[in-house]
Amino acid sequence: MIWNILKQEFKIHQIIIIALVMFAGFSIIILAARFYTDIRPVFTSHDLWQTEHLVISKDVAPLSTTGQLFSDKEKPTFSKQEIEALRRQPFISDLAAFTPSSFEARVYTASEKLKGFYSDLFFESVPSRYVDLKDQEWHWSPSDKYIPIVLPKTYLNLYNFGFATAQNLPQISEEAASLIPFRVVVKGNGKQGEFLARIVGFSDRLNTILVPQEFLTYANSKYGVPDPPVSRLILLTPDPSDTELLEFIKSKGYDYNSEQLKSGKARLLLNTATLVVVVTGLFISLLALWMFVLSSQLLLQKNKTNIHHLIALGYSHRQIVKPFSQLNIITCILVFLLSLIPYFLVSNAYREALKSILGEKSVPDFQILSCGMLLLAVFTIINIINTYKAVKRL
Amino acid sequence: MKIQLKHIIPSPLTELPLQDSQLWRRDISFESNTTYLIYAPSGKGKTSLLHIMYGLRHDYDGQFSIDNDNAGHLDHKAWVNIRKHHISLVPQGLWLFDNLSGIENIRIKNRLTNHFSETEIQTSLDVCDMTEHQHKPANILSFGQKQRIAIVRALCQPFDFIFLDEAFSHLDNKNTEIVFEMIKNRAEKQHAGIILTSLSPTADGFDKLMKL
Incomplete structure (x- = not known):
C-alpha cells in the first residue's frame, strides 16, 4: 500500500542499472574467489619440500676440484660460526644442516625384471620436521626392513626418457618405482653392510637423495x-623471495636453489593478481551500493511530503522503510541468482580448458557462494540502515 | 485523556503581542469528552497549536503534557502509538495522497488499526454523500469532497481526541451539520474530546470557546 504511494516517483531503469552494476561486481568477486581457490593448489601443490624451505650451499671455487683438492679452507662447507650467524638472521625462522653420507654406497635393483642395474650413490638427510610425506612415516630404525628413500623427480625422468629408451628398458611410473626393492651395500671403516631400500616419494624441488x-x-x-x-643448509623462511634474505645470502657468497623460488614468485603473482581482481570487484560492488543508497535517498526526497503525511497518519519509520528493504532484498536475490550463470559457465569453461593441471575443487561451490551471499547480506543491511536513517532525518 | 499546556508559544510567534490570547502562554488543559472551538483570524497559530499537540512540531517554548507525561520526552514510537490510538487529526491541508483514490486514502489509514470494517467505511461515506466519488483519484476531487474523505479517514481509528483544523471550511451548512454530527457520534461513543479550529466563533454546540 505504501509502495502505491512511493512508486510514482520510482524509476525502474534506475534500479535495473544498479542491479547490473551489482551483478558485474558480484560476479567478478565470486569468480575470482573460485579461480583463486582452483588455481592456488597448482602453485602450492603438495611436495614434501615446502616452498618456505630454501636450500643454500657455498659456491664451488674454480680451483677446488683441481690443485687444492685437499685444502680444507677451500672446501664448500659451512662452519659452526657461519651456521650460528645465519640462525641469528630475523628472516630465517629455522635452519638445519644436510647431513651427508661419509661412506661408500652402491645400490642394486633387487627385482627380477631390472636385474643387474646398479649405481654408486650418496645420501643426505635433514631433520624429519622438514620432510612432509603424505601418509608415510619418515623414520628408520635398525630393526626396519626397508630404508625409505626420496628421489628428485628429475632422476626418474632421466631414467625414463633417457636411459630406458636408449637401453631398451621398461619405463617406470612413480607408483611402480615405489614398488621396486633395492639392495643398498655400504662400505667403510673396513666394514660392509647391506640394507633393503624402497623409494617412498619423488620431489620436484629437492635435489638430493634423501634418507x-x-x-x-x-x-x-x-x-x-x-x-x-x-x-648444504636448509632454511625455513616465511617468504623465500624476500629480497633482504636473498641479498644477505648473495653477500655471503652462498648459492641457493633458484628453481624453487620461481614457484614462490608465481604464487606471489597469483596472490597479487587475485587481489587486484577482487579489489576491482569490491570497488564495483561498492559503487553499486553507493548508487543504491543514493537512489533510495532520491526516492525518499521526492516522496518527502508523502512520507510526512504517512507519519502524520501514524505510520512508523520502520513501516515506511519496509518497501525499500523489500526492493533491496529482492534486487540482491535476483543479482545473486543471475550471477550463478556466469559463475558456473566461466568456471566450468576454464576448468575444462585447464583440465590437465587442475585437480578436484578444493573449496566447494556452496562455500564460495555462501560467502558471496554473506557479502550481499551485509550490502543489503548497510543499505537498509542508511535508508532508515534517511527516513528519520526527513 | 488530558492534554495540559504550560506557557506554550510557538517560536515564530514569540515576537507577536498575544496578551488577549486565551491559549498562548497560558496554563490550559483539554479534557476528553469535551468539545472545544478555538477561533482566531489567520496567522495566529491555530494550525501550529494542533501540530504541536500532535507531535509534528517541536519548535515551541514552554511545555505540554499528555496524561501527565511530558510530551517533549516522547519518542517516535510513543507518537506513533498516540497517532494510531489516541489522537486523530484532520489537517487543514488534508494531506491526501493524490495518486490514490478516495477509498484507498481511507484504507491506508484504516489498515493501521483495522478500526472500521469495510461496511462501516461505506456507511460513513454514505452519510457524507461520498459513495459515488470514492473511486476517483484524490487529485480530481473538489476540496469539499476531499475534506469529507479526510474526515472519514480520521474516524478510522480509536481516539481520545480528534483535532479538526478548519475541517468544514469548504462544506455548506447542511453538509457541515451532517458531517459534524457523524464526528460527534463517533466521539461520544469513545468519550473523546473534539478540538475544532475556526476563523470565527460561529458554530454552535461547543462546550468551550477559546480565542487564540
Missing part, C-alpha cells in the same frame, strides 16, 4: 665419520 636422519646417524658412525662437514 631418514636416523639411518645416516647410524651408518655414518658405523661406516664413516660421525659428524661429516656440512655443505
Whole structure:
C-alpha cells in the first residue's frame, strides 16, 4: 500500500542499472574467489619440500676440484660460526644442516625384471620436521626392513626418457618405482653392510637423495665419520623471495636453489593478481551500493511530503522503510541468482580448458557462494540502515 | 485523556503581542469528552497549536503534557502509538495522497488499526454523500469532497481526541451539520474530546470557546 504511494516517483531503469552494476561486481568477486581457490593448489601443490624451505650451499671455487683438492679452507662447507650467524638472521625462522653420507654406497635393483642395474650413490638427510610425506612415516630404525628413500623427480625422468629408451628398458611410473626393492651395500671403516631400500616419494624441488636422519646417524658412525662437514643448509623462511634474505645470502657468497623460488614468485603473482581482481570487484560492488543508497535517498526526497503525511497518519519509520528493504532484498536475490550463470559457465569453461593441471575443487561451490551471499547480506543491511536513517532525518 | 499546556508559544510567534490570547502562554488543559472551538483570524497559530499537540512540531517554548507525561520526552514510537490510538487529526491541508483514490486514502489509514470494517467505511461515506466519488483519484476531487474523505479517514481509528483544523471550511451548512454530527457520534461513543479550529466563533454546540 505504501509502495502505491512511493512508486510514482520510482524509476525502474534506475534500479535495473544498479542491479547490473551489482551483478558485474558480484560476479567478478565470486569468480575470482573460485579461480583463486582452483588455481592456488597448482602453485602450492603438495611436495614434501615446502616452498618456505630454501636450500643454500657455498659456491664451488674454480680451483677446488683441481690443485687444492685437499685444502680444507677451500672446501664448500659451512662452519659452526657461519651456521650460528645465519640462525641469528630475523628472516630465517629455522635452519638445519644436510647431513651427508661419509661412506661408500652402491645400490642394486633387487627385482627380477631390472636385474643387474646398479649405481654408486650418496645420501643426505635433514631433520624429519622438514620432510612432509603424505601418509608415510619418515623414520628408520635398525630393526626396519626397508630404508625409505626420496628421489628428485628429475632422476626418474632421466631414467625414463633417457636411459630406458636408449637401453631398451621398461619405463617406470612413480607408483611402480615405489614398488621396486633395492639392495643398498655400504662400505667403510673396513666394514660392509647391506640394507633393503624402497623409494617412498619423488620431489620436484629437492635435489638430493634423501634418507631418514636416523639411518645416516647410524651408518655414518658405523661406516664413516660421525659428524661429516656440512655443505648444504636448509632454511625455513616465511617468504623465500624476500629480497633482504636473498641479498644477505648473495653477500655471503652462498648459492641457493633458484628453481624453487620461481614457484614462490608465481604464487606471489597469483596472490597479487587475485587481489587486484577482487579489489576491482569490491570497488564495483561498492559503487553499486553507493548508487543504491543514493537512489533510495532520491526516492525518499521526492516522496518527502508523502512520507510526512504517512507519519502524520501514524505510520512508523520502520513501516515506511519496509518497501525499500523489500526492493533491496529482492534486487540482491535476483543479482545473486543471475550471477550463478556466469559463475558456473566461466568456471566450468576454464576448468575444462585447464583440465590437465587442475585437480578436484578444493573449496566447494556452496562455500564460495555462501560467502558471496554473506557479502550481499551485509550490502543489503548497510543499505537498509542508511535508508532508515534517511527516513528519520526527513 | 488530558492534554495540559504550560506557557506554550510557538517560536515564530514569540515576537507577536498575544496578551488577549486565551491559549498562548497560558496554563490550559483539554479534557476528553469535551468539545472545544478555538477561533482566531489567520496567522495566529491555530494550525501550529494542533501540530504541536500532535507531535509534528517541536519548535515551541514552554511545555505540554499528555496524561501527565511530558510530551517533549516522547519518542517516535510513543507518537506513533498516540497517532494510531489516541489522537486523530484532520489537517487543514488534508494531506491526501493524490495518486490514490478516495477509498484507498481511507484504507491506508484504516489498515493501521483495522478500526472500521469495510461496511462501516461505506456507511460513513454514505452519510457524507461520498459513495459515488470514492473511486476517483484524490487529485480530481473538489476540496469539499476531499475534506469529507479526510474526515472519514480520521474516524478510522480509536481516539481520545480528534483535532479538526478548519475541517468544514469548504462544506455548506447542511453538509457541515451532517458531517459534524457523524464526528460527534463517533466521539461520544469513545468519550473523546473534539478540538475544532475556526476563523470565527460561529458554530454552535461547543462546550468551550477559546480565542487564540
